[in-house]
Amino acid sequence: MAEESLQLEVKPAGKRPKWMMPALIAAAGVLLAVVVAIVVMVMSDDGSDGEREQVELNTPLTPGDALYVGMPRPFLFNLPGDKRSYLVQIKVQIQVRGGAAQDLVKKHIPLIEDSLLTTFSGSNAQQLASREGKEELRTQALMNVQTTLQGVTGKPLVERVLFTGFVMQ
Incomplete structure (x- = not known):
């Protein structure tokens, strides 16, 4: 039987492309913005005040306003x-x-x-x-x-x- 030798070649780690770091930073920023938006939506009230303000803003103006x-x-x-x-x-x-x-x-x-x-x-x-x-x-x-x-x-x-x-x- 012939012995087969298995050889592993280890290549030195290559440099990352120059665009990878800014892309990772941008992705982290977008993720952070999404998380903040979700937290703000969850923490805000049910929106009934906003609806009431919207109705008040849409009322026609009177000469006394x-x-x-x-x-x-x-x-x-x-x-x-x-x-x-x-x-x-x-x-x-x-x-x-x-x-x-x-x-x-x-x-x-x-x-x-x-x-x-x-x-x-x-x-x-x-x-x-x-x-x-x-x-x-x-x-x-x-x-x-x-x-x-x-x-x-x-x-x-x-x-x-x-x-x-x-x-x-």
Whole structure:
């Protein structure tokens, strides 16, 4: 009988392709996202609140509903002070009542921006340093915007001018 020898060849471990590590990391990220999504769905309530909110959001607007129109960009201007100039940035939202007023205000945003910028740049740094001064500026801005819109639309339309961001440096 002939002896057959069985020889095993051991090959050194080859290098992994360069794409394998990023692919494994991406797969782990996707798996983690799926697990988090499942946990969030399980931990959330039965959704009855969401359905109730959806019904409330789909109800038609009445003229008494408060709506807000944000100015597309913040107002940025310089104010002279006693010893130096100050850079001021104000973010503004306009409160109106009803969808028709909201549509008209959106239509006249460039006119409103002009009125607000004129009002803001006419103030002084000492005035804006105090809370009372900011309130006075807000009131003055409201009156100027209402006057401007009254001349164009025949109605003041704006109920409040809100400062949602105010930086002075």
